[in-house]
Amino acid sequence: MSEETSIEEVAETPISAIGPLGLTQVHPDHKKVMRIKVAIASLVALIPATIVQFAAPVPMGVIIVPVLVLAAFFIWRFPRRRYAYKGYDMGVDRLRVVRGYWWRADAVVPFGRVQHLDVQQGPLERIYGLATLILHTAGTHNASVPLAGLLRADAEEMRETIRQHIKRETL
């Protein structure tokens, strides 16, 4: 039981607790993009809930209301928390990407090891002018490290900076 309270405590700690290096947060619109994505996902869950609601002989709202409440909670809470715990640090010779709340991943990729770079934009990201920068290395484990929620211009600038570090391929 004590374990749970402690985790809650961690959850309430300020964002600065992410790491000692002082991470940069991604663009706030990234939260909106995630919200829309979660909303779409919950819509998928809502459809069977609605069918069951009308098909099963239960009072109005017994199934649909909890599902709606849950969906609303997810849409409000998840993107907020994930955004708060996402950050990056663009060093002189390396990029650090920290992401995740329950399961945290903290990856550092030296620019010298980058094989190639991608700047990706999904339809939702395009609406908000955001982009995802993906660093590909030759490694087998976490061979590609994505960083979502950057302004397109920033992502392209970062790509250029990193590219200048890759003088030539070694592997």
Add this chain to the structure above:
Amino acid sequence: MSEKSKAVAEAPVEIPANAGLRTAPLGFVVKGIEGVKNAIFPMIAVLFATGSTDYRILIAVGVGAAIVLLTGFFSWLSWTRLRYYVGEEDIRVESGILSREARSVPFERIQDVSLEQKLIPRLLSLTQIKFETGAGGKDELSLEYVTNAEGARLREVVRERREGVVAKAPTDLVTDAIDDEAAPLAEDAEPIFQMDDRRVFTFGMFEFSLVIFAVLAGAAQQFEFLLPFDIWEWENWAGAAGKQTELVDGLSSLGAVGQILGVILALGSVAVIGVFTGMIRTFAREYEFRLDRTAKGFRRQRGLFTKTDVVMPAHRVQAARIQTGAIRRRFGWHSLKFISLAQDNGSSNHAVAPFAKMDEIWPIAAEAEILPPGTDLQWLRPSPKKWVDGGVLLAVILFLVAIGWSIAGFLKIALAIVVIGFPLIALGFWLAWKRHRFARDAGQLFVREGLLSPDLTIAPRVRLQSVEIKHGPLSRWRGYCELHLGLAGGTLSIDGIALDDAEKLRGEVLESIVSVDFSALPK
């Protein structure tokens, strides 16, 4: 860089007119023989399906002949439609009967070139040549079949052109010391490692394998319909045994002693067959194993029926793995394998010394600039917390089960669960924790796993790709994590390492990576 090479790969590559080469015409004979192999099953099927017709053998042979002819025809067709061309910067292959495929592989991207000779091509002195790019297996470029001479020529060309590419690169590069030798492939030089028949024989002794039983069982299932009785019906067996073998009769009349003797005999014969299979498999794979250090890399030749000849560039070695077995370790036998970008699977793996003493292994590793751990190396262990947590969690579950039993009135069972279960859990998790060790020196990272048969991975720090720290809710609360090190062609991770240690280690590794000027690394 990547943009450029991508552009190269995506640009329409065409073989200049009249410049392409065809693969060896004899290869088409090999394909034909393979067609015969494919025809056998349909022939048997037809033989049985046609039932009692007088002409059933004739029909079966006809079907077989049709299949062989069709295979032959199509392999002839694709042979006429396949051309390859060795260009200035790449190898190009155009193939396909209806849909044409043109492919270009830049020399720079070729990790290693391997030659493989299966039994039939070998008799016709043909070889299959594979250009491994590390593309992930299925998309590797290979030519089936070229003559032995052509295979050797292609490999030389790839090697020379690849070095040529480097020579054209900017002049601020520090030349690799190996380049200075510029020695041609020395055929008659002393190999750096080889296994004679005796060594292979000893190796075979340790390669106990019961695969033959699996094969026999599979075959029995497949051909069951051919047998005059149902082999899964034990009564048939008992009957057969009773009728035929006096030995069994004798044994059963001996009573309990005899039956125990029978079991021992049965186990003994299984053991003999297991050792025998292991021996044959080892001989087939490792016969005349020979590893040479060539100007640029390692060349490995081995095999009895299928002879393989693989060249791997030394600078593409990402890490070394030294493995052993619980028993063979007692006799000092270990195996050395290189982890490299080129795919590492099954028969084409990069075992450079499959069965050797440690003092034979270190000189080979040193050729790839991988050094043994020093005697004063400080070995560290991950934090025990991960295993404590695991043990406690399992103990709690077991305790709940025990409570369940005691509520149901089986107090003795509950007690037994606690008395036997808890020490077992404690021992198990303690041993599991003991398995893991790691260490680092100025240039390398060592990760060792296992107690009875330790498995040691040595990775030069500069060759690592990235570092990632991962943790879940429990591990974050308890202060440990997983440390994943990006290793090209393999995985390297330390599980359960204390967060402080992980951050320190990450800092050190990153320093080693970025402090090396990229252009100074050997190409």
